[in-house]
Amino acid sequence: MRSHSVPVRRSTSFSESAHSMRRIGILTAGGDTPALNATIFGAVERANERGIEVVGIIRGFAGVVDPRLPHVRLNPLLSTIPELTPTRGGTILGASRTYVDPAQVELLNEIKPRLAKLGIEGLICVGGDGTINGMQPLSEMFPCVLAPKTIDNDLGLNYIDEPSEWTVEHAEFGQPGPAKSHARDIIALDELINFATPGYATAVYVVVQGVERIRTTAESHRRIAIIEVMGRDSGYIPLGSSFGQPDIILLPEFPIDMDHLEHRVAELYDLQKHVVIVVGEGVRDQSGRQLGAQTKSYDPAGNVIYSGAAEELKRLLAMRFGDEFFGSRRKHESADSVIFTRKVGHTQRGGRPIKFDRFFAAQLGGKAVDLIAENRNNHVATLQWSEAKGFYLDSLPAYKLRDQWKRIHPRRVHHSLYDPQRFQPSLLGRKYLQTMLTNAVGTDDVEQIRLDTFSPGKLTSRYQSVNLEIHQRIETLK
Ligand code: F6P
Numbered sequence: 001m002r003s004h005s006v007p008v009r010r011s012t013s014f015s016e017s018a019h020s021m022r023r024i025g026i027l028t029a030g031g032d033t034p035a036l037n038a039t040i041f042g043a044v045e046r047a048n049e050r051g052i053e054v055v056g057i058i059r060g061f062a063g064v065v066d067p068r069l070p071h072v073r074l075n076p077l078l079s080t081i082p083e084l085t086p087t088r089g090g091t092i093l094g095a096s097r098t099y100v101d102p103a104q105v106e107l108l109n110e111i112k113p114r115l116a117k118l119g120i121e122g123l124i125c126v127g128g129d130g131t132i133n134g135m136q137p138l139s140e141m142f143p144c145v146l147a148p149k150t151i152d153n154d155l156g157l158n159y160i161d162e163p164s165e166w167t168v169e170h171a172e173f174g175q176p177g178p179a180k181s182h183a184r185d186i187i188a189l190d191e192l193i194n195f196a197t198p199g200y201a202t203a204v205y206v207v208v209q210g211v212e213r214i215r216t217t218a219e220s221h222r223r224i225a226i227i228e229v230m231g232r233d234s235g236y237i238p239l240g241s242s243f244g245q246p247d248i249i250l251l252p253e254f255p256i257d258m259d260h261l262e263h264r265v266a267e268l269y270d271l272q273k274h275v276v277i278v279v280g281e282g283v284r285d286q287s288g289r290q291l292g293a294q295t296k297s298y299d300p301a302g303n304v305i306y307s308g309a310a311e312e313l314k315r316l317l318a319m320r321f322g323d324e325f326f327g328s329r330r331k332h333e334s335a336d337s338v339i340f341t342r343k344v345g346h347t348q349r350g351g352r353p354i355k356f357d358r359f360f361a362a363q364l365g366g367k368a369v370d371l372i373a374e375n376r377n378n379h380v381a382t383l384q385w386s387e388a389k390g391f392y393l394d395s396l397p398a399y400k401l402r403d404q405w406k407r408i409h410p411r412r413v414h415h416s417l418y419d420p421q422r423f424q425p426s427l428l429g430r431k432y433l434q435t436m437l438t439n440a441v442g443t444d445d446v447e448q449i450r451l452d453t454f455s456p457g458k459l460t461s462r463y464q465s466v467n468l469e470i471h472q473r474i475e476t477l478k
Contacts, residue, residue, distance in 0.1 A: 012377055014122075014143050021143075021373055023053040025120040026074070028091040029060035029099070029127040029134055033149045033199030034353035035361035038086035039126050040074065040093065042362030043147065046369040048078045055120055058474060060127075061134050062098035065107060068476035069114050083469050086358045087448075089202075089351045091126075092470050099134035112141045117477055122372040126365070128155045128197070129408045132380065132398050139378040139398075146380045146398065147368035148194060149361070151203035151349055153236035154410035156194030156382070157401065158187050166403040179409060187414050189432055190386040193396065194411075197383075198361035201440045203230070203348040204240030210344045211244030211278060218274040222331055224265065224317070224339040226277045228310035230348050235413040237348070238280040239425055240433055247275050248423040250313075252282035253412045256291075257420070262320045264423065270329070283309050291316075310341035355442030360391065367393045385435060 026043055028036045040056065047054045057063040058070040072093065074081055083092055100108060115123070122143035125135045128150035135144045148155045157163065166179045189195070207229050218225040227246070231237040235251025242249060247268050250256055268275045283291050292308035318335035326338050353361065360383050367381040379395045386392070401408050417429035425433060 012140050014375060014377060021052060021121045023055060023119045024122045024124060024369070024372055025055045025057050025071070025115060025118075026093070026124040026126065027057040027060050027063060028093050028095045028149075029125055029131040030095065030097060030150070031349060032090045032095045033151050033349055034089040034202040034351055035086075035198035035357040036091035036093075036095070036126060036149060037084060037088045038353055038358045038361035039147050039149060039198060039365040039368075040091070041080065041084050041086040042365030043124055043369050044074045044080045044084060044365075045362070046366035048075055048080065050369065050373055051078060052369065052373065053078070055118060056093045059094040060096040060098060061100050062096040063094075064111055064115075064138075065098065065100060067110070067114070069118065070474050070476050071118065072470060072473045072475070081473070083466055083473075086362055087352050088466065089353060092466050094467075097130070099130060100137060102137040108137055108141070111138060114477065115142065124365075124368045124372060126368075128152070129401070129410060132401065132408055135378070136398070143372055143375060143377040145368050145371045145376060145378070145395075147364050148197045148380060148382065149199050150197050151199040151237065152231045152234050152410065153197050153200035154232070154234035154412070155197050155380075155401075156192060156411045158183055158193075158411065158414045159191040160193060160400070163401060163403040163409075166407075166409060168405070179403065179405075179407065181409070181412065183412075183414055186416055187428075189428070189435065190384075192385070193401075194380075194382040195385040195391070196360075196436050198357045198364060199349070199353070200236060200240070201356040201437060202351070202353045203237055204243070204437065205354050205441065206348050206351075207237060207241045207278075207344050208244035210342070210347070211241055211246050211276060214342055215244070215246075215276050218276055218340075219272075222273045222338070224269065224275045224277070226279055226310040226313055226317075226339065226341045228279050228281055228308075228341065228343045230344070231280050231282065232410060233282045233412065234410050235280045235282075235418070238278050239413055239418065239429060240437065241278040242425050242430075242433065243437060244278075245276075246278040247272075248277040249418075249425070250277065250279045250283050250423065251413055251418055252280045252284060253415070254418060254420045255284050255286045255288065256313075257286060258316060258320070260421075261423075262317065265317065266321070266325070277313070279309050279313055281309050283313075310343065314339045314341050352445070352448065354440055354445050356436065356440035358442075363393055367395065371395055 044054050054074040056072045056074045126147045165182045214225045229237045233252050292312035321335050323334045364381045371379045378398045382394050384394045419426045
């Protein structure tokens with residue numbers, strides 16, 4: 001369960017440094033996403049305008065806790081280094097899932113003087129909810145702000161007072177137990193806090209292509225395809241896959257009614273001789289059991305590592321249908337070979353970001369610089385949307401994302417965005433997706449595919465990793 005409890009003070013103000021901030025740090029924490037470089041680029045360009053130097057810290061919080069503080073100057077003489085391009089996926093700074101434990105007081109106390117040696121007065125952390133927790137103890141020592149990113153699109157709220165509606169089922173040893181949301185029935189899209197996070201649109205673009213490509217195999221071979229996509233406990237990525245027109249979409253927020261699912265799969269198979277199902281990696285059955293999450297492994301941020309929701313769903317469907325179902329339809333193959341699974345996997349997180357992500361990631365990076373320069377310590381830059389204004393930037397204090405036990409919960413797909421009867425987005429869900437994705441791919445994205453994919457030069461030279469160039473620029477404390 002990814003909800004973390006950390007000691008939290010609302011926000012510390014550092015008024016003296018606000019007026020004279022000349023140098024800031026930036027780091028990318030958590031899993032990579034396609035739009036991280038775009039965020040850093042936007043931050044550095046804005047810093048150039050404001051006359052602020054930006055130091056990129058290598059490998060997220062792992063760099064901050066390293067006594068050598070490996071870093072790169074991203075805008076010497078207030079001009080952005082050429083390696084930093086918004087179209088490059090991943091992060092030139094490197095990322096890690098290392099976080100600073102608030103209990104490690106000694107380690108924490110070393111960080112401020114370490115950054116001060118480089119003249120760093122404030123820190124922009126690019127990340128998701130785990131990063132807000134990692135940033136919290138640091139924000140009590142010097143100004144920090146968050147520029148959001150995550151392909152899961154789970155950093156934000158369905159509406160501003162949602163955190164106060166989380167309840168816990170039981171408390172153990174004075175600690176809150178598993179949390180439950182009592183979200184209200186209807187939301188309006190302009191109430192969403194952080195409409196979308198950079199990285200989400202590109203992940204959905206990759207998933208949509210995957211669904212369309214797997215469809216033709218299922219269609220030709222009369223098979224049932226189960227495609228597993230990322231997102232942990234949030235179903236935004238499977239929801240977005242609806243642009244690829246899967247027949248059935250299953251989200252972690254809606255426990256699977258197996259009888260209803262079996263009935264719908266059979267109906268579709270009889271109708272069109274194949275079925276395409278998209279399943280979010282964190283889906284659950286009606287007893288709350290996470291499909292295929294047999295491993296109890298956790299990554300360093302406390303996230304459960306998911307393994308095999310699609311495989312488990314295949315097993316359940318094959319058991320229910322048996323070989324007879326397909327035999328009686330003159331398909332002389334076993335249920336095990338008719339039903340096949342594919343994970344879209346890390347391709348969702350990689351490669352060039354599409355226009356929507358590039359543009360808004362850069363804007364949010366710029367906003368983060370403004371926030372830190374304006375002394376909005378421990379604030380989060382957000383992307384908002386309203387019918388009247390379209391997309392616009394805003395911010396909120398990080399504590400507003402926390403429940404009464406100071407925990408941050410991944411934003412879940414609100415039930416008004418999905419229709420579990422049809423296994424498809426609801427009317428509001430379709431509006432949400434259209435608003436963001438209809439024009440999300442730029443003409444330059446298309447042109448890049450045309451010009452670059454089979455460029456002959458690629459056959460004559462090896463891949464040139466940006467890490468080599470960045471390595472030349474890395475400095476450390478003496
Ligand atoms: O949080 C982003 C995410 O891509 C999740 O959707 C996924 O479960 C996880 O990270 C995978 O993490 P890793 O790259 O560490 O395997």
